[in-house]
Amino acid sequence: MKKLKVESGVIIGYCASEKRSPSYVLFATINPFIINYVLTHRAVVDLKIRIMNGSDLNEASLVHQAAFPRQSFSYEWLECNLKAYPRFLSFVAEINNQIVGYIVWAQKSGFRAEAVLELEQLAVSPQFQGQGIGRNLIEKSLPLVKEELALRNSKLKHIMVTTRADNHAQALYKSTLGAEVEATISNLYSADEVLMIARNV
Structure with missing residues (x-):
């Protein structure tokens, strides 16, 4: 997993899980209290x-x-x-x-x-x-x-x-x-x- 660069409390890079298809990307956003992880894929599930x-x-x-x-x-x-x-x-x-x-x-x-x-x-x-x-x-x-x-x-x-x-x-x-x-x-x-x-x- 690639290390993400953090600026002003927000992760601006991305990391691709080695255990998943390259088309999966893990995005993360940081605020003072919560870390939210959103797993996305090319197929739009919603x-x-x-x-x-x-x-x-x-x-x-x-x-x-x-x-x-x-x-x-x-x-x-x-x-x-x-x-x-x-x-x-x-x-x-x-x-x-x-x-x-x-x-x-x-x-x-x-x-x-x-x-x-x-x-x-x-x-x-x-x-x-x-x-x-x-x-x-x-x-x-x-x-x-x-x-x-x-x-x-x-x-x-x-x-x-x-x-x-x-x-x-x-x-x-x-x-x-x-x-x-x-x-x-x-x-x-x-x-x-x-x-x-x-x-x-």
């Missing part, structure tokens, strides 16, 4: 995925602003998507009642017996990225989307998603959805975009 509602828009718009600095009118963007239910289905990720991410699914080309969905947008607050929240948003919201489709006698056929050609999220969409790159569109928004499709999901 994460809750639920459908977005109107009272979430303020917090969710802050996530949008931080995740997509080139875009504007964050509140209005999320609000119009939310109001477009059931074509658009929006979900949030919460940790300790704080919204740290969201996902928006959209049905394409009408309400069909076999629905084609687009993963319209996936966002996680920068300070919470790299903790599996995006993966959880996809994997835990998709069954809820399928339940919504079933209410209208529909089932999921394909999922499409576009993302920047240099975005590492391509690996996430492949591992969670089985999506594969089918086309590259040059200079679509701020850079080249790839169209990925997960077939017969």
Whole structure:
């Protein structure tokens, strides 16, 4: 275990237990009376995925602003998507009642017996990225989307998603959805975009 440096009563380094996976990190904070130890892991154990509602828009718009600095009118963007239910289905990720991410699914080309969905947008607050929240948003919201489709006698056929050609999220969409790159569109928004499709999901 590495020795931690202490300044002004607060441990500012970290130590990794040799008995645990390197992905486990032990953080410690000192105050005059209590030493608190918090064991964290890349999997977020207190994460809750639920459908977005109107009272979430303020917090969710802050996530949008931080995740997509080139875009504007964050509140209005999320609000119009939310109001477009059931074509658009929006979900949030919460940790300790704080919204740290969201996902928006959209049905394409009408309400069909076999629905084609687009993963319209996936966002996680920068300070919470790299903790599996995006993966959880996809994997835990998709069954809820399928339940919504079933209410209208529909089932999921394909999922499409576009993302920047240099975005590492391509690996996430492949591992969670089985999506594969089918086309590259040059200079679509701020850079080249790839169209990925997960077939017969």
